[in-house]
Amino acid sequence: MKVGVFDSGVGGLTVLRAIKEKFPNLDLYYLGDTARVPYGSKSPETVVRYSLDCAEFLSERSVDVLVVACNTASSYALDVLRNTLPIPVVGVVEPGVKKALSVTKGKVGVIGTSATIRSGAYQRKLRDAGVEVLSRACPLFVPLVEEGLVEGDIAERVVKLYLEEFREGKVDTLILGCTHYPLLKDTIQKFLGNVNVVDSSDAVAEELSLLVEDEGSGKVELFFTDMSQNLNRLIELILGRKLEPEIVSEWVHRA
Numbered sequence: 001m002k003v004g005v006f007d008s009g010v011g012g013l014t015v016l017r018a019i020k021e022k023f024p025n026l027d028l029y030y031l032g033d034t035a036r037v038p039y040g041s042k043s044p045e046t047v048v049r050y051s052l053d054c055a056e057f058l059s060e061r062s063v064d065v066l067v068v069a070c071n072t073a074s075s076y077a078l079d080v081l082r083n084t085l086p087i088p089v090v091g092v093v094e095p096g097v098k099k100a101l102s103v104t105k106g107k108v109g110v111i112g113t114s115a116t117i118r119s120g121a122y123q124r125k126l127r128d129a130g131v132e133v134l135s136r137a138c139p140l141f142v143p144l145v146e147e148g149l150v151e152g153d154i155a156e157r158v159v160k161l162y163l164e165e166f167r168e169g170k171v172d173t174l175i176l177g178c179t180h181y182p183l184l185k186d187t188i189q190k191f192l193g194n195v196n197v198v199d200s201s202d203a204v205a206e207e208l209s210l211l212v213e214d215e216g217s218g219k220v221e222l223f224f225t226d227m228s229q230n231l232n233r234l235i236e237l238i239l240g241r242k243l244e245p246e247i248v249s250e251w252v253h254r255a
């Protein structure tokens with residue numbers, strides 16, 4: 001089976017990695033819209049338009065299921081994508097919420113880009129389930145990860161800056177509502193101690209079990225809309241191996 005995964009950039013490879021670990025035989029196609037990243041600071045209309053473009057690119061590869069790895073795109077474009085495409089579309093918000101609800105004692109925190117937090121997508125679903133919610137945008141986390149600063153003094157200081165208010169019993173569970181944040185998970189977990197830190201990338205892979213059989217040739221094809229700075233280094237950091245990406249910059253001009 002073929003699964004398409006898209007994200008605003010390279011961070012969504014954390015979701016691809018989780019899918020690959022659970023389903024090694026699937027054929028995976030990944031599109032990272034590096035020419036237009038970040039989505040996290042764009043308007044809802046722009047995020048929807050870009051998401052439709054990405055879905056079209058992957059549909060041309062005849063994927064059986066589409067995974068929206070980007071939390072910002074999942075927050076704004078999921079309904080439009082589901083209404084437009086003839087295949088199942090899996091976002092990251094629902095699986096992340098489901099996983100958080102399975103472990104929380106009633107107080108859940110959620111962090112993400114400014115757009116994701118502003119959309120209220122996570123907060124609504126959590127409140128509907130009857131839990132208390134504390135949310136915060138953490139805009140410095142994405143550039144921190146892109147610079148490879150996932151641990152050490154600077155990472156610890158930025159984590160403290162954003163997450164101080166989530167300590168000391170304020171929440172018992174924290175959802176990492178952004179593709180890049182799983183790479184900061186160890187630093188965040190160290191800072192928050194006993195809090196359950198929920199990584200929505202694993203939750204998405206679990207959700208896929210309902211939709212796919214682990215069948216195929218196990219190939220992974222990576223497409224990016226621009227040869228951004230640090231691209232190869234980040235691919236290796238996230239996937240733990242070198243993989244040659246194909247740059248499809250002409251496509252983004254057509255889209």
Ligand code: DGL
Pocket residue numbers: 007008009011012037038039040041069070071072073112113116142177178179180
């Ligand atoms: N992929 C985005 C997300 O998960 C983070 C990067 C961006 O702002 O585009 O929300």
